[in-house]
Amino acid sequence: MPFTDPGGVYRSDTEAWKVDQLVVDRRYQTLILRLLTDLTGHTWREVDTSPELGLTLCELPELAAIEAALAEGFLEGVRRSRQEQYDPGDPIPALDLLLYALRTSFEERYDGWSPPMAKNRLLDGVQGSPYTGGGRPDELAPAVNADLARLTAPGVGPHVGILDSKIVPHPDLEGRFLASAKDIYTGPAPHPSPVGHATFVAGVILKHAPDAVLVMRSILDNRGVEVSSWSVAKAMVGFLKTDVRVLNLSFGCTTHDNRPPTVLERAVQRLSPAIVLVAAAGNHGRPTQKRKAAGITEVTPVWPAACADVVAVGARGAEFSPKVPWVNVLADGVAVTSTYLTGEVDVVERLLNGEVAVQDKLQFTGYATWSGTSFACAAVVGEIAARAVAQNISARAAADLIVAESADEVLAELTL
Numbered sequence: 145m146p147f148t149d150p151g152g153v154y155r156s157d158t159e160a161w162k163v164d165q166l167v168v169d170r171r172y173q174t175l176i177l178r179l180l181t182d183l184t185g186h187t188w189r190e191v192d193t194s195p196e197l198g199l200t201l202c203e204l205p206e207l208a209a210i211e212a213a214l215a216e217g218f219l220e221g222v223r224r225s226r227q228e229q230y231d232p233g234d235p236i237p238a239l240d241l242l243l244y245a246l247r248t249s250f251e252e253r254y255d256g257w258s259p260p261m262a263k264n265r266l267l268d269g270v271q272g273s274p275y276t277g278g279g280r281p282d283e284l285a286p287a288v289n290a291d292l293a294r295l296t297a298p299g300v301g302p303h304v305g306i307l308d309s310k311i312v313p314h315p316d317l318e319g320r321f322l323a324s325a326k327d328i329y330t331g332p333a334p335h336p337s338p339v340g341h342a343t344f345v346a347g348v349i350l351k352h353a354p355d356a357v358l359v360m361r362s363i364l365d366n367r368g369v370e371v372s373s374w375s376v377a378k379a380m381v382g383f384l385k386t387d388v389r390v391l392n393l394s395f396g397c398t399t400h401d402n403r404p405p406t407v408l409e410r411a412v413q414r415l416s417p418a419i420v421l422v423a424a425a426g427n428h429g430r431p432t433q434k435r436k437a438a439g440i441t442e443v444t445p446v447w448p449a450a451c452a453d454v455v456a457v458g459a460r461g462a463e464f465s466p467k468v469p470w471v472n473v474l475a476d477g478v479a480v481t482s483t484y485l486t487g488e489v490d491v492v493e494r495l496l497n498g499e500v501a502v503q504d505k506l507q508f509t510g511y512a513t514w515s516g517t518s519f520a521c522a523a524v525v526g527e528i529a530a531r532a533v534a535q536n537i538s539a540r541a542a543a544d545l546i547v548a549e550s551a552d553e554v555l556a557e558l559t560l
Contacts, residue, residue, distance in 0.1 A: 172259035262406030301355030305388035308342035333487035347483030352526025377411035416453035477520030484512035
């Protein structure tokens with residue numbers, strides 16, 4: 145049964161979003177606000193705006209009153225619109241009622257047209273439930289070393305972006321990444337396992353592109369807990385101000401209607417002409433019966449990986465990797481060894497109710513073996529960077545070549 149947690153997040157088995165936040169297109173912001181006021185007599189509070197995205201994030205402090213004002217005129221209509229997608233017994237969230245009222249009002253006035261507006265959805269971190277773009281917490285284990293090629297001088301090669309957890313200082317990574325103080329983890333043991341994810345991804349990329357300079361940006365807290373699509377989208381377009389030409393994305397979300405979140409889709413549209421976006425396809429290739437009953441199947445699209453302008457990467461030969469048409473490339477993602485935390489680590493997993501539970505305690509010495517599509521994704525990011533340098537071509541051209549070369553292998557694994 146869907147519920148709203150104490151933090152004001154609506155949660156179901158397939159999606160999560162801020163109950164009182166609305167994202168609108170800046171071009172139509174005044175028009176949408178005027179209609180909101182006409183329909184309900186209430187307004188919103190502008191929280192943030194992004195010229196790069198062309199979007200504004202708004203908060204609805206009077207949402208209960210807005211819901212009451214709309215119930216008589218729109219409640220029955222939104223109930224009918226949800227019949228084939230939702231359990232009839234599920235309560236209708238106030239934000240769904242508001243979006244339905246705004247969209248149908250615009251569509252009636254303007255012959256089916258309505259301006260872009262959407263929820264501020266949450267994207268899962270590196271190891272979440274029910275969906276994930278990262279490492280599986282049950283397949284994390286200590287390792288002796290990562291066989292990572294070392295440089296005698298700092299990296300001077302192509303700049304590769306990683307949008308993930310914080311980076312952990314590690315001797316094998318010294319002089320090979322750029323990060324601000326807020327993007328570096330220096331916490332005491334026991335360390336939460338997700339905080340080592342970006343460090344693991346960094347090592348995988350450098351195995352394939354040893355001369356790369358990694359540009360780190362953290363968007364997840366130290367437990368790898370989900371982050372709002374607004375925060376992710378703003379961080380993504382921030383890479384437009386860097387020399388990064390290929391970006392590793394190890395997070396994702398599903399939606400109840402299997403459509404991409406508007407905010408995330410806008411970020412992809414703005415970023416993809418300049419930067420190759422590479423995303424993990426998710427680890428839901430073998431969902432439990434409970435997940436299937438909730439609507440998460442082995443073919444459910446995960447965003448941003450399933451976006452048209454993103455290179456989606458699955459793990460070669462892995463049951464947990466989805467076999468779907470929107471996966472473009474396969475790479476090694478099973479029992480991968482790379483750089484990681486040192487000391488005692490709490491292996492954690494996020495539960496459906498949003499809480500984080502410690503599943504195990506393990507001791508690490510700077511390296512780990514892990515499985516997940518995140519690490520297949522990192523391998524492809526490294527290959528794109530390495531090939532661009534070796535063949536003196538753009539990152540986009542290198543990505544196109546790798547996707548073309550992978551077509552037969554991807555088709556052979558496809559679930560038809």
